[in-house]
Amino acid sequence: MTAPERGQATILDVARLAGVSRTTVSRVLNEPERVTADTLAKVRAAADRLNFVPSAAARSLRNGRTGTIALLVGDVSQPFHGGLAKTISHEADDLGYSVMLYDLAHSETRLRRVLEKLPKQGVDAVVLATADALVEPETLQALDVLHEHGIPVLTTVDRDDARHALSLGFDYREPARAATSAMAGSGHGPVALLVGTGIGPLGRQLVAGYLDALSPGAPELVVETPYDFDGAQAAAAALLDRASVGGILAATVPMAIGAIRAAEARGLRVPDDLVVLSGEEVPLAAQVRPAITTLSAAAERNGHAIMRLLADALAGRDAPRPPLEAELVVRESFVPAR
Structure with a gap:
């Protein structure tokens, strides 16, 4: 029997040669964990003999992976x-x-x-x-x-x-600690942290590093906000209206931009009146004005x-x-x- 050209064999051809149903071949392709070892071997052997379609599915038949x-x-x-x-x-x-x-x-x-x-x-x-x-x-x-x-x-x-x-x-704790410590030592005033709503694992690390860097008696200004520009701008505006803040550590660059816009709307200049640092490094940080200082690992x-x-x-x-x-x-x- 001459093997068909690649791409000519169908799933039905594989099923007939392997002596199984079309459903079984489909299961081998999509849910191999539900097929016995013997059936898996028969279907793979039939697929190889028929030069069954050299696609991700065919590779799955031969090595158990879809790519x-x-x-x-x-x-x-x-x-x-x-x-x-x-x-x-x-x-x-x-x-x-x-x-x-x-x-x-x-x-x-x-x-x-x-x-x-x-x-x-x-x-x-x-x-x-x-x-x-x-x-x-x-x-x-x-x-x-x-x-x-x-x-x-x-x-x-x-x-x-x-x-x-x-x-x-x-581990984001050390970058957060270092960033907070550096901003606190700049002489501008208390440092705040903008972190994502419903603090997850990243947020917990940022909060831990931030709190670890605060000196005794310094206010703990942790503000939860969505990880985006609009949420951060609104949250920073409310923060700046109720507290004296000299520095803001923002989890993301869009959050940092939101904080800067809120500060500018209140007549505050960055970095003269307020310093801002972000915990992520992406090209956008260098493309806005003022360009944003970052302490992290690039995407x-x-x-x-x-x-x-x-x-x-x-x-x-x-x-x-x-x-x-x-x-x-x-x-x-x-x-x-x-």
Whole structure:
């Protein structure tokens, strides 16, 4: 029997040769964990003999992988998530992987629904890039199911609410402590922290570092606001109207821009009257005026590190990697004293 040309064989051809139903072949393609080892071997052998379509599905038949990575981001419109997605998609393409991007819109309900369907879609790995807290038992159960199916979940920040996730190991506490200490020592006055609503793992690290840097008796000015420009502008305006503030540490660059706009609307000049620093580094920080000083690891560096971690996880390597280190990028919004 002459093997057909690639692309000519169909799923029905594979089913007939393997002596199984079309449904069984489909299950091998999409839910291999539900198929016995013998059936899996028969279907893969039939697919190889028929030169079944050289696509992600065919590769799945041969090596148990689909060549697909799921990237879940809290808000794709945010500069950090955009930069992260760009780096991951480019490097994944170089490695022969495709990326499915999901915008969670800061909704844990949407996150849960996405997580629940990923095992059926046969993804090889999941990158979970969100600063939001995970509190619903169903969400944690969905993460456990991924682990049970051997699908690694990688995160950009250490999470105490996703017990099986692999993390880059980047700790925001030290950058937050260093940033707060530097601003407090500038002589401008009390320092405030703008952090995301419903403080998640990233927020908890920022708050811990911020509080650790405050001197005894200094006011604790932690303000929760959405991770965006509008929310931060409103929150900073309310803060500046009720308290004397000399410095603001903002979790994200859009939040820092919102704080600057609120200050300018009140006649405050940055950095003369108020200094501002952000806990993330993205190109936007250098593109606004005043340009924003940052202390963090750039989105692109996070993306590179995630892909290295992912490659090790898929290869079954437990290769320890040095954690990312924060870098201070000094711009117009704050120049630390030497």
